[in-house]
Amino acid sequence: MTNLSHPTPVARAVGASGPNTLERHSAEVLKVSTRSRPSAVAGAIAGVIRDSGMAEVQSIGAGATNQAIKAVAIARSYLVEEGIDIVCTPSFIDVAIDEEERTAIRLLVERR
């Protein structure tokens, strides 16, 4: 699990392997914050996709989700040069931060 957010509390995924989540493979989880640099997150996504074919990006709030989706767009441009075509599937996921439940956006990124 790679944390790309800066000095934010450690988030623990709740229900990530629960009955409502279709985990076809385990995917590395990249946590993105408002202050994450999209190009840095993109590099991380591209690396995980090259290694395992699948990455999971999590964000909480509009600013972080915007950085996350920009990162996926940039990762696409990196990988398309290598002949790798990625798609993403967004969903909602409940995560616990400081014992409080928050709704995060989960972008599952995988080869088409």
Added chain:
Amino acid sequence: MTNLSHPTPVARAVGASGPNTLERHSAEVLKVSTRSRPSAVAGAIAGVIRDSGMAEVQSIGAGATNQAIKAVAIARSYLVEEGIDIVCTPSFIDVAIDEEERTAIRLLVERR
């Protein structure tokens, strides 16, 4: 072209059929603003996917992009009940608003 934003200026897509854009089919363009209701946008996405198999969602700024990605997540939940599995591919696109060029996020939504 359906405009789901409220009293915002009319956006005109620039370069949407330019040489850098891979348009495999023409997709209906849904413009999302910060004030768009994600469930309403989701219904529109689901309708366009049912009709044509492909929808394009455009947003400018973090708030609008957050609404757009939430809409895709909700549309996924609507369509999965009908056995339709959608994925999205984000990219950047330049759009002209009031003769000023802005960078929008373009989510191409299509059946897997």
